[in-house]
Amino acid sequence: MITAMIRLVMLGTFAAALLSSPAFAAGGGGGGGGGGGGISSTDPYAGAYADQKPQPTYPKRPGTRATHKGKKPNNQSSIDDPAFAAGYRVAYDTIYERNDYTAAIAQLKSLGHDDHPNVANLIGYSYRKLGDYEQSQVWYERALRADPNHVLTWQYYGLWQLERGNREQALYHLGRIASICGTDCEEYRSLAAALDRPTGTALAY
Numbered sequence: 001m002i003t004a005m006i007r008l009v010m011l012g013t014f015a016a017a018l019l020s021s022p023a024f025a026a027g028g029g030g031g032g033g034g035g036g037g038g039i040s041s042t043d044p045y046a047g048a049y050a051d052q053k054p055q056p057t058y059p060k061r062p063g064t065r066a067t068h069k070g071k072k073p074n075n076q077s078s079i080d081d082p083a084f085a086a087g088y089r090v091a092y093d094t095i096y097e098r099n100d101y102t103a104a105i106a107q108l109k110s111l112g113h114d115d116h117p118n119v120a121n122l123i124g125y126s127y128r129k130l131g132d133y134e135q136s137q138v139w140y141e142r143a144l145r146a147d148p149n150h151v152l153t154w155q156y157y158g159l160w161q162l163e164r165g166n167r168e169q170a171l172y173h174l175g176r177i178a179s180i181c182g183t184d185c186e187e188y189r190s191l192a193a194a195l196d197r198p199t200g201t202a203l204a205y
Helices: 002-019 082-096 101-110 117-129 133-146 151-163 167-181 186-196
Strands: none
Touching (some): 082 101, 082 117, 101 117, 117 133, 151 167, 151 186, 167 186
16 A cells, blocks of 8 residues: 555656656747647746736636647747747737737737737637627637647637537537647636536626
8 A cells, every 4th residue: 555655656756747847848839830849838928927917817827737638749839039028918918907909909910920829819819809700710710720739729719619609619629629738728627617607608708
């Protein structure tokens, strides 16, 4: 019994060390294949600001990483450009702090990276919050063309599907999320929770 417990502890320690190694923690390529290796399933530019304001319900989850089912890379692309990151941060705050979606769309488009999946996803999100589902869909599709494994877009687009009454499509999106980061990642749990709500329930995301 004691030997079995020791083995479990050692296995857990090894798994924790493996998941925290640079190969898992950094990746090469933000919050979904684009620019190479996978990184955190969270928005890549949000973590540095975690201590400055309350965390929005989604997608700001600094310090968490998706579980990579079968060690499949998350392939969420980032651009290591300080000016881009700063501009993106401003737009991000415009959305989640001020809820000024029209201004955020202009800010995101001014970055000159419309095909970056993080940018396209947030533009799609902003249009959805403004009630422009047609434009929102255009930008979600654009994000997924840039990075078919962009888990944040699959989650947000799944919510779009639910709001449009497309439950089967939302379930398909849930399946795509599971194939990318498993069923324990925040994106999967969030969309699954939304699917569990009664039809017609207003979504907070």
